[in-house]
Amino acid sequence: MKLTLLAAFSLALVISALTTGCTGHHPNEMVHYEPGLGEIMSLTSMRHAKLWFAGQGQNWALAEYELEELQEGFEDIAKFHPTHKAIKQPIPQLIAKTMDYPLAELNKAIKAKNVALFTQHFDAVTAGCNACHQLSEFGFNIVTRPAFNPFANQDFTSVTK
Numbered sequence: 221m222k223l224t225l226l227a228a229f230s231l232a233l234v235i236s237a238l239t240t241g242c243t244g245h246h247p248n249e250m251v252h253y254e255p256g257l258g259e260i261m262s263l264t265s266m267r268h269a270k271l272w273f274a275g276q277g278q279n280w281a282l283a284e285y286e287l288e289e290l291q292e293g294f295e296d297i298a299k300f301h302p303t304h305k306a307i308k309q310p311i312p313q314l315i316a317k318t319m320d321y322p323l324a325e326l327n328k329a330i331k332a333k334n335v336a337l338f339t340q341h342f343d344a345v346t347a348g349c350n351a352c353h354q355l356s357e358f359g360f361n362i363v364t365r366p367a368f369n370p371f372a373n374q375d376f377t378s379v380t381k
């Protein structure tokens with residue numbers, strides 16, 4: 221009986237430490253994490269590559285998903301990083317100028333399930349990435365079509381043709 225009580229008490233202590241103590245914040249206070257621009261860009265780079273392989277594999281549902289993720293990344297950038305120390309123009313404006321049109325066209329190609337159109341507009345998106353890097357003093361950062369598929373643990377071929 222004593223042991224059970226002790227165990228229950230220890231468990232309660234552990235739980236209260238986990239829910240309150242560890243963060244050093246009041247339990248009701250949300251801990252916000254804002255990803256840096258470079259961090260979101262690393263994800264953007266991964267999505268861009270996955271999008272390519274999804275389109276080439278004609279897995280259109282996956283392509284649509286990756287495109288949405290890319291778009292959400294740009295929305296986060298506009299929200300969390302509307303300005304940047306090294307960049308003259310507001311970032312949401314740069315994204316609108318370089319990304320909105322090619323992403324919309326790529327979306328149409330995905331909806332049409334057309335590989336040739338997909339490839340054409342994917343290249344236009346890539347050109348948009350590079351245009352924004354040029355405009356934001358990051359022109360040395362050059363995006364290309366992925367040369368090979370580094371994602372050995374994912375199937376990009378069609379399941380939805």
Ligand code: HEC
Nearest residue numbers: 257258261262264265268314315319349352353356358363
């Ligand atoms: C707002 C204009 C803009 C657009 C649009 C843009 N980038 Fe970037 N990108 C940046 C800036 C600015 C940085 C440098 C961020 C930093 O490290 O502070 C960057 C950095 C990067 C990096 C380097 C991240 C790293 O740590 O290796 C990659 C890769 C990248 N972008 C890929 C892309 C791809 C792919 C696209 C298009 C799908 C794209 N970017 C679109 C502005 C842009």
